[in-house]
Amino acid sequence: MHELSIAQGIVTVVDEAARGRRIACVNVEIGAVSGVAPDAIAFSFDLVAEGTCAEGARLNIIEIPATARCEDCGLEFPITDLFTACSCGSFRKTLLRGGELNVRSIELEPQER
Numbered sequence: 001m002h003e004l005s006i007a008q009g010i011v012t013v014v015d016e017a018a019r020g021r022r023i024a025c026v027n028v029e030i031g032a033v034s035g036v037a038p039d040a041i042a043f044s045f046d047l048v049a050e051g052t053c054a055e056g057a058r059l060n061i062i063e064i065p066a067t068a069r070c071e072d073c074g075l076e077f078p079i080t081d082l083f084t085a086c087s088c089g090s091f092r093k094t095l096l097r098g099g100e101l102n103v104r105s106i107e108l109e110p111q112e113r
């Protein structure tokens with residue numbers, strides 16, 4: 001399952017970054033055309049976070065809208081999938097944003113003393 005391995009990747013990265021401290025929240029950016037379903041990521045995250053610093057952490061998904069630039073007329077336009085054509089009729093385009101899948105930041109629980 002695609003999303004499970006992605007969630008595993010996220011947990012590995014944030015677990016390392018937390019250095020044993022508990023994570024309250026993980027902010028993740030998911031592009032609209034990254035091919036990843038945010039719901040599936042959130043579900044998988046809870047599963048793979050078990051037993052790590054990220055257990056019980058909230059996964060805050062920031063969805064990034066997708067934009068492409070037409071290679072024929074230069075217009076920048078929003079796309080909902082990779083098969084959206086430019087208004088000039090061209091399908092040749094460069095994805096400017098919307099393909100990302102990044103961990104933006106983590107928020108740690110206040111340190112217990």
Ligand SMILES: [Zn+2]
Nearest residue numbers: 070073086088
């Ligand atoms: Zn165009």
